[in-house]
Amino acid sequence: MDLDRVCVIIPTLNEEEAIGHTIDEFKKEGFNNIFVIDGNSTDRTREIARKKGAKVEVQSGKGKGQAVAEAFKLVDSDVIILVDGDGTYPAKDAKKLLDPIFKDVADHVVGNRLKNYEKGAFTRLNLFGNKIINFIFRLFYGVELYDILSGYRALRKELYKSVELQKRGFEVETELTVETISKGFRMVEVPIEYRKRGGKTKLNPLKDGWRIVSTIYNLLPRYSPGRHMYPFGLIMLFLGFITGIYVVYEWFHRITHSLLAILTTLLIIAGIQVIIFGFIADVVFKINAEIRRDLILLREEVKKIKRD
Known part of the structure; x- marks a missing residue:
């Protein structure tokens, strides 16, 4: 597993308590290319990240989704790991995420x-909300996925360079999926x-939960336009x-409803x-999606051949 091909992207906002330890953990596991995209933190997050050897950029906008979208444009590694900077995700699990990609059985893990x-990582409300x-x-x-809100992911370059992220908040994981x-x-x-998590979470369970559910429904046409239409047809x-049934019932009782029958x-x-x-x-949509994916992969192969 060539870790030099991997960049660890960490979106942060006021994470001075955990960012240093998070970077140290990843470096201990052999990850040296670490990129922190910071949302204008008012504490020492950026200072600590730079001291620990990470490349740091301040995002131009606001929100985690905007930070991730901007990081995807700034990074050019073959594979990226996306992880929160709050210390909740152990760096030792990163290679579990990379394994399916390096074995070429997945593009997104x-x-x-x-x-x-x-114990205590989830409140009862958060755990219930996640499952719902x-x-x-x-x-x-x-699609059989059971944790679409996870902030710990690995993505192949062909994928993260082609996604079109529009959500600016915590809906980004749903949109990426x-x-x-x-x-x-x-x-x-x-x-x-x-x-x-050591500090207070920035996630509002009710407000952000509703936004995520709305995002799931609103993004449905991107994946399956028909699923937007089927309910109306049904x-x-x-x-x-x-x-x-009413028209037929009335007809048996010698009462006709011509207009209702037409309706x-x-x-x-x-x-x-x-x-x-x-x-x-x-x-048609799924055929087009397959064609687009094949074209993206073909373009990347051509680029590799030209570089070689």
Whole structure:
């Protein structure tokens, strides 16, 4: 495993208590290319990071999502590890994340915290919220992932250079996940340890939780346009069948409802058409995603050949 090809990206905001230890841990594991993207900390975060040998840049905007998007543009390593600077993620688990990438079985690896976490690492509300959000994601996207909010990830260059991140806050992990699967890249989870945070969390469970759930729904068209259309088609079909049952029931009692019968027919036909259009949109979208991924990989291969 060539760790010289790996850059560790750490987004920070007032993490002076943990950033030094976090950098030391990664250096002890053999990671020397460490990049801190700081959100204008008012404490000694940047000073400590520079003393520990990390490259430090101050982000031009605000929010974790904006920091990650900016870091992806500034870094050019073959593989990156994305990790929080609060000391909750052990550096010793980094190689677990890299292993599937170096074995060429994944392009994006997520550290699943929910398998093995330290007592007190999650409040009951946070743990419950995490499980609900992950369930909603699996329900909407049909992808078996169990910790989409994890801040510990490894990504191949072809992927992190192609993602289009628009969310500026803590929704970035959700958007990274959706961008990965929508562009046809391979994604897996590996179990990691998760430690209790030393200071106060910047995450608001209710406010940020609602934003994340909204993001899951709003990003659905990026992955599967049809899944946005299917509910409307099913609602039309349901209403058509309800009105149809009523029309037939009344007809047996020698009462006719001509206009309602027409409406029933229109609802059923429209519902079927919406579902069919959704299915066609899904097929076309997934074919385009595969083509885009192949083109990205081909472009990277051409670049490697030119460099050699």
